[in-house]
Amino acid sequence: MTSQRKEHYGKINRDKVLGFTWDNKEYFGYEGDSLASALLANDVRIVGRSFKYHRPRGVMSCGVEESGALVTVGSGSRRDPNVRATTQELYSGLNASGQNAFPSVNFDFGGVNNYLSRFFAAGFYYKTFMGLPPFEWGKGTGIWMVFEKIIRKAAGMGKASREPDPDSYEHANDFCDVLVIGSGPAGIAAAQEIANNKLDVILIEQDSLLGGNSLSQKDFDAHLLNDQLKNSGIRVMSRTTAFGIYDNTVVGALERVTDHLSTPHSNLPRQRFWTIRAKHIIVASGALERHIAFNNNDLPGAMTVNASKHYLNRYGVLTGNNIVISTNNDSVYQTAIELHEAGSKVTILDSRENVNHDLPQEIDLHLNTLPFSINGRKKIDGIDVYKTSDLSHKNTIICDQVLMSGGWSPIVNLVSHRGIKPVWNNENQCFIPGEIKENISVVGSAKGIWNEKDCVESGFAGANEAMNTFGIHKKEISFPPVGGWSNAIEPLFEVKSNKFPSKSFVDFQHDVTTEDVRLAHREGFVSVEHLKRYTTLGMANDQGKMGNIIGLSLMAEQLDKTIPEVGTTVFRPPYTPVPIGALTGRNVGKHFRPLRVTPMHQWNIDHGAKMIEVGLYQRPWYYPKKNETLSDSYIREATIVRKTVGICDVTSLGKIAIQGPDATELVNRIYTNPFAKLPIGKARYGIMLRDDGIVMDDGTSWRLGENEYFMTTSTAAAAKVMSWLEELLQTRWTDLKVNVTSVSEQWAGAAIAGPKSRDVLNECVFDPTEITNDNLPFMGVLQTKLKDGTPCRVVRISFSGELAYEMYIESDYAHGMMDMLWESAQKYDGCLYGLEALGALRVEKGHVTGAELDGRVTIDDAGLGKMASTKKSYIGSAMRKRGVLSADDREVLVGFFPINENETFNAGTIVCEKNNIKGQGVGRITSVTHSPELGHWIGIGFVKGGLAKWKDITLVGADPVRNKQMEIKVVSPHMIDPEGKRMYA
Amino acid sequence: MIRIKCPYCGERDHSEFTYGGDASIKYPALDAPESEWTKAIFFRENIRGMQKETWHHTNGCRLWLEVERSTITHEIKSVKACHPQIENITKNKS
Numbered sequence A: 001m002t003s004q005r006k007e008h009y010g011k012i013n014r015d016k017v018l019g020f021t022w023d024n025k026e027y028f029g030y031e032g033d034s035l036a037s038a039l040l041a042n043d044v045r046i047v048g049r050s051f052k053y054h055r056p057r058g059v060m061s062c063g064v065e066e067s068g069a070l071v072t073v074g075s076g077s078r079r080d081p082n083v084r085a086t087t088q089e090l091y092s093g094l095n096a097s098g099q100n101a102f103p104s105v106n107f108d109f110g111g112v113n114n115y116l117s118r119f120f121a122a123g124f125y126y127k128t129f130m131g132l133p134p135f136e137w138g139k140g141t142g143i144w145m146v147f148e149k150i151i152r153k154a155a156g157m158g159k160a161s162r163e164p165d166p167d168s169y170e171h172a173n174d175f176c177d178v179l180v181i182g183s184g185p186a187g188i189a190a191a192q193e194i195a196n197n198k199l200d201v202i203l204i205e206q207d208s209l210l211g212g213n214s215l216s217q218k219d220f221d222a223h224l225l226n227d228q229l230k231n232s233g234i235r236v237m238s239r240t241t242a243f244g245i246y247d248n249t250v251v252g253a254l255e256r257v258t259d260h261l262s263t264p265h266s267n268l269p270r271q272r273f274w275t276i277r278a279k280h281i282i283v284a285s286g287a288l289e290r291h292i293a294f295n296n297n298d299l300p301g302a303m304t305v306n307a308s309k310h311y312l313n314r315y316g317v318l319t320g321n322n323i324v325i326s327t328n329n330d331s332v333y334q335t336a337i338e339l340h341e342a343g344s345k346v347t348i349l350d351s352r353e354n355v356n357h358d359l360p361q362e363i364d365l366h367l368n369t370l371p372f373s374i375n376g377r378k379k380i381d382g383i384d385v386y387k388t389s390d391l392s393h394k395n396t397i398i399c400d401q402v403l404m405s406g407g408w409s410p411i412v413n414l415v416s417h418r419g420i421k422p423v424w425n426n427e428n429q430c431f432i433p434g435e436i437k438e439n440i441s442v443v444g445s446a447k448g449i450w451n452e453k454d455c456v457e458s459g460f461a462g463a464n465e466a467m468n469t470f471g472i473h474k475k476e477i478s479f480p481p482v483g484g485w486s487n488a489i490e491p492l493f494e495v496k497s498n499k500f501p502s503k504s505f506v507d508f509q510h511d512v513t514t515e516d517v518r519l520a521h522r523e524g525f526v527s528v529e530h531l532k533r534y535t536t537l538g539m540a541n542d543q544g545k546m547g548n549i550i551g552l553s554l555m556a557e558q559l560d561k562t563i564p565e566v567g568t569t570v571f572r573p574p575y576t577p578v579p580i581g582a583l584t585g586r587n588v589g590k591h592f593r594p595l596r597v598t599p600m601h602q603w604n605i606d607h608g609a610k611m612i613e614v615g616l617y618q619r620p621w622y623y624p625k626k627n628e629t630l631s632d633s634y635i636r637e638a639t640i641v642r643k644t645v646g647i648c649d650v651t652s653l654g655k656i657a658i659q660g661p662d663a664t665e666l667v668n669r670i671y672t673n674p675f676a677k678l679p680i681g682k683a684r685y686g687i688m689l690r691d692d693g694i695v696m697d698d699g700t701s702w703r704l705g706e707n708e709y710f711m712t713t714s715t716a717a718a719a720k721v722m723s724w725l726e727e728l729l730q731t732r733w734t735d736l737k738v739n740v741t742s743v744s745e746q747w748a749g750a751a752i753a754g755p756k757s758r759d760v761l762n763e764c765v766f767d768p769t770e771i772t773n774d775n776l777p778f779m780g781v782l783q784t785k786l787k788d789g790t791p792c793r794v795v796r797i798s799f800s801g802e803l804a805y806e807m808y809i810e811s812d813y814a815h816g817m818m819d820m821l822w823e824s825a826q827k828y829d830g831c832l833y834g835l836e837a838l839g840a841l842r843v844e845k846g847h848v849t850g851a852e853l854d855g856r857v858t859i860d861d862a863g864l865g866k867m868a869s870t871k872k873s874y875i876g877s878a879m880r881k882r883g884v885l886s887a888d889d890r891e892v893l894v895g896f897f898p899i900n901e902n903e904t905f906n907a908g909t910i911v912c913e914k915n916n917i918k919g920q921g922v923g924r925i926t927s928v929t930h931s932p933e934l935g936h937w938i939g940i941g942f943v944k945g946g947l948a949k950w951k952d953i954t955l956v957g958a959d960p961v962r963n964k965q966m967e968i969k970v971v972s973p974h975m976i977d978p979e980g981k982r983m984y985a
Numbered sequence B: 001m002i003r004i005k006c007p008y009c010g011e012r013d014h015s016e017f018t019y020g021g022d023a024s025i026k027y028p029a030l031d032a033p034e035s036e037w038t039k040a041i042f043f044r045e046n047i048r049g050m051q052k053e054t055w056h057h058t059n060g061c062r063l064w065l066e067v068e069r070s071t072i073t074h075e076i077k078s079v080k081a082c083h084p085q086i087e088n089i090t091k092n093k094s
């Protein structure tokens, strides 16, 4: 092939010269070029090496279906592999290179694979997985483990950058009445007609220019069209691919915002990921020209016919001097004439016996003629052809390019996403969309309509369907019939001779040949879905856009069936690849998930807190003094709490306001323990079960008034409990007059724990004598105010086992409350404590949290059976003792000590009998800590049969993950002050 | 993407909602025997076709909705508030 730029052709801007680099060499192109057209203009023939055999490949199409020119664009962190050169717009300074080749696509050592091809035939990977006969047959993956690295290296395509993506991506949303996908003649006609009827229309076009196949016409002006559409009020989105259609006529689209620019714009995302909610969709996605399978049909210079017309009239590039066109249909004749007029010698091979076309004399038309084999190594020297009727008589035609057209395939991908099976149209040898029951219309060549006039007419018909959705009824226009060629197409998928072995490619990207398809059939893969996976046909970057139908026809031939009987594989989104970055959008780094901070977040940090993530929340973990480690710090903090006083931010607990005349009834039905007689001004610890009797969450509820409660939940279950209460009130107990409101964000809370906590509180409240054991006894609630007059709520409650309180205040006043509490606590040598010390204190007391209440545990398992009322019914009461839940060997909450007090253990340790260390053992340790009070490590967890069964028996804690083992004993989970003297003090 | 017409908020993406469960279940009284609860909790139809299900407008008005949806096509036939009184108030809105 000798391709060259032609004067007076194309829609490129010859005043704007763009320099670019290909494989480290400098070239020039023009504004409006694609990378592929610029390479062709510079007569760069080999632009890639094939996947398995490393065969040289050139540009084979002019669009998204490209299988040859997959290149790497950019460098460093912006290196983007497997970019289709045919859709990459040229920009000044573009730096691209060939891939899957060493040292270059021109001289590639991997080319040796071409001669080893019989080892790389269909199912190569699967066979390697299975082992290597006869040595390893059936032995599994041994040989795979050995060769995986080599194979992966040899068979990769481009390499992605290992650096973080420097670009930003955006998620965007839009709405419209009608969304038109594709700006060819049919899409344009539809969009304009609908916009004329005052509906809101978005037109999506994947290309930078509007026009679709009209861009291959000499006199077509895309910019004029763009202006016309915008003047009709149509919202035009170019460089945007509708990659999928989803339920409720929602379309996913990818907009390439800066991929065509030399320097990424600092204020623009690289791409936008659009979700567009339309009320009606018109699919005008066009059709793709198929190639034909025959020997060496992949040599650089082999291309689809229509592509060469695009290169000529859009880019001003004549792709060959001496061109052979091989076809079975009428679509190529206009192209042949234009290529001839542009100066090429043109020969047409038509497989049909009779066709009627007016052609210039200089064009040789060979009827009844089939392409058999392309001659040449890295470029085309000629083609061997046969007469259809006489496969023995060979003839060779000298040429530098072979263009192929084996028919056209409507792009049915998008409607397939909706589960609509394509229907085979034998007359036109293609699949067309099946019947659609949603508000989706297909128009133009996507429906199998070939000529432009009919396409426009179908656009109007589609517009009418869309307007019907909105109750606008126009004069009935019917869709033109499918097809439109004056001479019928004849099937032509493969040309083969049994005398010569051939390498006839079906799927160029994955190097799947016609022989691979037949081999798959011989090996028993007869369903198309299996064929696809075994040969990997249609599983590459292009998802079988060019090769699928040929593969199906070959399978049909092997099975002696028709193509519709064989059926087609299901197309799934995306139509063209969508970068992960675009899917992720802004949800990266810090924005990967929402960040929740408490109102005293800054206060905590200012006072030296090291923070830890708990769910979405940032909570204080520990407050190290200088040089303190985590464990130094939490041991000190826990010790001080037991000795004097400590203050801890507990805002992340869920808080729910329960109000209404039936508030008591609701609370009494959802907790296992009685709440019906809870006096005003008192709080109670409560357990909630699920319907199935398993513990859902624990928390407290405070009775603030006759009809008002303040509920706290665990941090983790806050949202779940809120939804649960709403579900009960809205779906099951609709007669209850109760309102629940989440007030988690409205109240900030701090725990004040330790023997001096009452003194600290009294220094902070308005009346310094207010808080006494009498007027605020254990589980008492007080609504009062701070000494500066700010209203607050105080509850006497203890998670640490010490005399302790929680104080809540409106969130905006959190800093003031903390200042006051901390100023006072310092006088008693108190401390601030974090989650680690909080955990240590509660483990010492055997209090359960989410680590224990993990969705498998009953109230009895958790040792809280006494809290399950037998006098009332509540959620879960009917189920909590069902079958297995009351078995004797259930795991029950206990405490654990190491036998050797110097030993430590971790949460997750499996508890086993001494001589039976295996499997799941007899229990598990769920939470551990160093106990400052006891002076050694302690844990809580579960063991079958509980303390009664294992008292004084030495067990083994097995921790195979950390390769650790230690002797342990089972103790009561209440390891400190089991009578609770301190908290009642 | 499934779009649900919330009777209070209007048509919204399913990402604003949380799926609840089978809306046709009548939960037994709290003091009903274990066998009745077992039936309500564990024995479910696996419907192919239109099914009544609950959805919670979690990131919206927080209403629990009863949605009739086809498990084959995702077509939504009807949406109403589960709570009868709220349904009465909202049903004329949409």
Ligand SMILES: [Zn+2]
Pocket: B006, B007, B008, B009, B010, B057, B060, B061, B062, B063
């Ligand atoms: Zn809503």
